Amino acid sequence: xxxxxxxxxxxxxxxxxxxxxLGALKGFTKVKSWGFEYVFVALIGLPLTGLIxxxxxxxxxxxxxxxxxxxxxxxxxxxxxxILRKVFSVKMEKRKQLYYYEHYIENEQATAQILGAISVxxxxxxxxxxxxxxxxxxxxxxxxxxxxxxxxxxxxxxVIYGFIAAIIISLIDFTGLAAEGGKLFPVFxxxxxxxGWNFFRSCIFxxxxxxxxxxxxxxxxxxGISSSAWGLVVIGMVIGVGVLxxxxxxxxxxxxxxxxxxxxxxxxxxxxxxxxxxxVKLTSLKLSKIIIMACMxxxxxxxxxxxxxxxxxxxxxxxxxxxxxxxxxxxxxxxxTLIVLAIMLLVGAVVNSxxxxxxMARFNAYFEKDKLATYFYDNNxxxxxxxxxxxxxxxxxxx
Numbered sequence: 085x086x087x088x089x090x091x092x093x094x095x096x097x098x099x100x101x102x103x104x105x106l107g108a109l110k111g112f113t114k115v116k117s118w119g120f121e122y123v124f125v126a127l128i129g130l131p132l133t134g135l136i137x138x139x140x141x142x143x144x145x146x147x148x149x150x151x152x153x154x155x156x157x158x159x160x161x162x163x164x165x166x167i168l169r170k171v172f173s174v175k176m177e178k179r180k181q182l183y184y185y186e187h188y189i190e191n192e193q194a195t196a197q198i199l200g201a202i203s204v205x206x207x208x209x210x211x212x213x214x215x216x217x218x219x220x221x222x223x224x225x226x227x228x229x230x231x232x233x234x235x236x237x238x239x240x241x242x243v244i245y246g247f248i249a250a251i252i253i254s255l256i257d258f259t260g261l262a263a264e265g266g267k268l269f270p271v272f273x274x275x276x277x278x279x280g281w282n283f284f285r286s287c288i289f290x291x292x293x294x295x296x297x298x299x300x301x302x303x304x305x306x307x308g309i310s311s312s313a314w315g316l317v318v319i320g321m322v323i324g325v326g327v328l329x330x331x332x333x334x335x336x337x338x339x340x341x342x343x344x345x346x347x348x349x350x351x352x353x354x355x356x357x358x359x360x361x362x363x364v365k366l367t368s369l370k371l372s373k374i375i376i377m378a379c380m381x382x383x384x385x386x387x388x389x390x391x392x393x394x395x396x397x398x399x400x401x402x403x404x405x406x407x408x409x410x411x412x413x414x415x416x417x418x419x420x421t422l423i424v425l426a427i428m429l430l431v432g433a434v435v436n437s438x439x440x441x442x443x444m445a446r447f448n449a450y451f452e453k454d455k456l457a458t459y460f461y462d463n464n465x466x467x468x469x470x471x472x473x474x475x476x477x478x479x480x481x482x483x
Contacts, residue, residue: 095245095249096242096245096246099238099241099242099244099245100238100241100242101238102241103234103237103238103239103240103241103242104234104235104237104238104241105234106237107233107234107235107236107237107238107240108230108231108233108234109230109233110233110237111226111229111230111232111233112168112169112172112228112229112230112232112233112236113169113172113173113176113229113233114233115233115236115237115240116240117165117169117236117240118240118298118302119236119237119239119240119241119242119243119244120161120165120236120239120240121158121161121162121165121298122243122294122295122298123239123243124157124161125154125157125158125161125294125298126290126291126294128157129153129154129157129294129456130287130290130455130456131455132153133149133150133153133154133455133456134455136149136150136153137149137150137455144465144468144469146459147459147463147465147468148465150455150456150459151297151425151456151459154293154294154297154456155297155301155421158294158297158298158301159301162301162302172225172228172229172232175225176222176225176226176229179222179223179224179225179226180222183222183223247295250288250291253275254288254450256268256272257276257285257446258446258447260446262275262276263276283453285449285450286450286451286452286453286454287454288450289450289451289454289456289457289460289461290454290455290456290457292457293428293456293457293460294456296424296428297421297424297425300417300420300421300424300425301417301420301421302417303420304413304416304417304418304419304420304421305413305414305416305417306413306416307416307420308399308409308412308413308415308416309412309415309416309418309419310399310412310416311396311399311416314395314396314399318388318391318392321388321391322385322388325381325384325385325388326381328380328384329377329378329380329381329384330377332376332377332380333373333374333376333377333380334373334377339373339376339380340373342376343369343372343373343376344369344372346372346375346376347368347369347371347372350368350371350372351368351369428460429460429464429465429466430466430472431460432460432461432464433464433466433467433472435461436461436462436464436467439462448462
């Protein structure tokens with residue numbers, strides 16, 4: 085085993101141990117299982133998309149099908165683990181109730197002991213007996229809950245460490261420090277020349293795309309479209325307040341009079357910096373209008389701040405209803421995912437315009453055998469559909 089392998093193994097152990105202990109203490113019903121979901125989606129989704137694209141010989145159709153498969157798998161595994169947690173919760177609660185009925189519901193001895201502790205005013209004994217009487221064991225389901233919790237959280241720790249390690253390894257590769265003649269070549273040279281790295285490199289951006297889609301679906305569902313839409317409304321109101329403040333300060337006669345009055349006080353005091361103001365083409369009168377505009381902006385911003393603070397509380401109250409929460413969450417997940425996918429496609433199209441530039445050769449190598457990320461970069465769907473041209477001006481500027 086080389087030095088790099090030793091570092092990876094030694095580094096992953098703390099994540100596994102800490103995650104396993106914490107997960108066992110909390111239990112499966114109280115931990116998030118996105119680590120397992122993510123790995124299952126990657127292990128099943130990537131080979132499946134590769135099989136489909138191989139039969140369709142790539143193309144935009146294969147791209148849309150591949151992305152659709154990943155989204156469906158994410159939703160499916162999220163649903164499976166949600167149902168599994170629900171099953172554990174129900175089974176554990178039933179077992180606790182059965183345990184209580186079997187041991188204490190008609191246990192006269194336990195009742196007599198509690199009454200005896202009360203009669204002699206023994207508080208410690210009373211608390212001990214009440215705690216013992218109220219004990220509800222979940223039995224085998226409780227043990228399984230701890231075991232599953234430890235496994236799930238340990239797995240999540242390993243996934244987090246894997247992400248960190250992948251980022252570090254990729255950055256070292258991008259810098260060229262581990263290439264032949266580089267400072268890190270004696271340490272990492274064999275790693276980047278091996279078959280394992282060539283395989284892993286072709287999957288890195290596939291893993292990134294899956295992670296981004298999963299985050300969009302989860303966060304979009306949790307926040308809902310109402311919260312997201314309200315965020316856009318708040319941004320729109322802030323921009324509107326800025327435009328309105330500018331209109332008042334520069335276009336309304338009453339405010340122009342106020343600006344003239346303010347200018348009469350400012351102009352003598354700005355004589356010392358008049359040369360600087362001339363360089364930036366800013367007169368004292370225009371500065372007066374800007375000050376008035378800033379004051380109007382802050383004044384008009386107050387109701388916007390109140391609305392931004394209190395309306396989300398009303399939205400949260402509305403989301404208490406199960407039906408509204410589900411519809412709102414699904415719509416939020418759809419909108420969030422579509423927006424982020426569109427941004428990724430646009431960014432990929434722009435970056436792909438630099439594909440043939442010399443310094444991009446190392447970056448291009450990551451997409452030689454990938455199965456999903458290729459539709460965002462070298463086989464960008466927007467470019468393959470003719471929506472965006474491949475020959476953007478950016479390429480010529482860099483040559």
